[in-house]
Amino acid sequence: MKAGQKLVHDGHEVCLFPMETINITQWSSPSSYSHCCGHPFDNAINGQVRVPVYAPFSCHLCYSDNQGNTRAYSSDNPVWTPNGLSYVTISFTHDPNPPTETRYKQGDLIYHTGTAGMATGDHCHIDQTFTQNAGLVAYGVTCQYGNACYALSGSALPTQVFYVNDTNIVNGYGQQWKTFEGGQPPTPPQPSYKYIKHYFMLDGLGVDFGFYKTKEEIQPGPGPGPAPTGKWIIPGDINNTRPLTEEESKQNWVAFWQFFKAKGWTANAVGGILGNSYFESTVNPNRWEGDVPFAQPVASRGYGLVQWTPWTKIRVLPGCF
Numbered sequence: 001m002k003a004g005q006k007l008v009h010d011g012h013e014v015c016l017f018p019m020e021t022i023n024i025t026q027w028s029s030p031s032s033y034s035h036c037c038g039h040p041f042d043n044a045i046n047g048q049v050r051v052p053v054y055a056p057f058s059c060h061l062c063y064s065d066n067q068g069n070t071r072a073y074s075s076d077n078p079v080w081t082p083n084g085l086s087y088v089t090i091s092f093t094h095d096p097n098p099p100t101e102t103r104y105k106q107g108d109l110i111y112h113t114g115t116a117g118m119a120t121g122d123h124c125h126i127d128q129t130f131t132q133n134a135g136l137v138a139y140g141v142t143c144q145y146g147n148a149c150y151a152l153s154g155s156a157l158p159t160q161v162f163y164v165n166d167t168n169i170v171n172g173y174g175q176q177w178k179t180f181e182g183g184q185p186p187t188p189p190q191p192s193y194k195y196i197k198h199y200f201m202l203d204g205l206g207v208d209f210g211f212y213k214t215k216e217e218i219q220p221g222p223g224p225g226p227a228p229t230g231k232w233i234i235p236g237d238i239n240n241t242r243p244l245t246e247e248e249s250k251q252n253w254v255a256f257w258q259f260f261k262a263k264g265w266t267a268n269a270v271g272g273i274l275g276n277s278y279f280e281s282t283v284n285p286n287r288w289e290g291d292v293p294f295a296q297p298v299a300s301r302g303y304g305l306v307q308w309t310p311w312t313k314i315r316v317l318p319g320c321f
Contacts, residue, residue: 001054001165006107008183009183013058014080014180015163016162016164019053021170023044023170024171025043025044027041034144035149038155039156042126043123045113050113051122053109055073055107056079056162058077058103059074059103060103062089068117068125069094070092072090074089075089080180080183083156092126094124098112112124128161129156134153134154136152159177163178193216194216231255233248248282249284256283257270260273273306285304285305288302295311
């Protein structure tokens with residue numbers, strides 16, 4: 001696989017070989033020099049060091065040690081393998097300075113080849129298993145190299161785990177590597193748009209209005225809030241007023257509409273006075289002009305829904321608000 005490569009089929013990622021090139025320098029077998037248990041293998045790129053290794057699927061760290069800086073990562077979800085849909089854990093060894101993140105997305109840089117621990121040259125020791133959140137276990141065997149043999153719990157053949165889409169095979173060790181057919185890179189969500197009307201006055205009296213539209217992308221969000229209940233929101237007190245937020249104002253729109261419709265007002269009448277109230281006070285019945293309580297001079301300062309002026313003339317009738 002290549003840097004940033006992603007492959008998804010039917011909602012599940014496809015488990016891809018984690019390097020751009022397959023050049024296997026040691027396979028596993030009972031007679032192997034240092035891989036005499038499980039199914040790990042060594043992969044090296046001739047003439048190159050610190051070759052990048054990529055996350056074959058979205059995964060999280062499940063095991064680490066300082067002996068060769070082994071890191072094992074388990075898939076967050078089942079992934080497609082030549083053996084079917086399954087969780088997979090993969091381990092890497094020998095990077096002298098491995099990345100420190102604990103979670104990776106498919107295609108992220110996750111490791112490098114190196115010479116940390118017992119290594120005779122720059123390479124990556126790779127092991128794989130269908131055991132979820134597996135770690136290294138001792139098999140109780142000493143290899144010809146003299147090392148106690150460790151491998152992932154339930155270590156499986158790499159040809160059963162990895163697909164080799166877009167991988168350059170220099171030396172596949174005579175194994176039958178498979179390419180996944182039919183998968184597609186995940187399709188990014190298509191943006192959706194909304195059209196917003198913007199109104200503006202055509203004359204100084206505020207009687208005639210024009211409008212224009214703008215097209216804006218709808219951003220993902222938490223979804224609509226609770227529906228307005230029709231109960232008045234009147235924050236503060238007579239000595240402390242402020243404009244309402246848009247959501248608070250919407251709540252008062254409903255309360256305003258319900259009250260005046262019940263009194264027999266037409267929709268046009270209610271809409272007209274409501275528009276004026278929003279412009280004057282954000283539909284806050286308890287709002288001083290400029291939010292200055294008992295502002296002076298009285299003759300030019302207002303109060304209330306439509307900022308009645310002077311505020312000293314306001315009388316509240318029983319049952320209104």
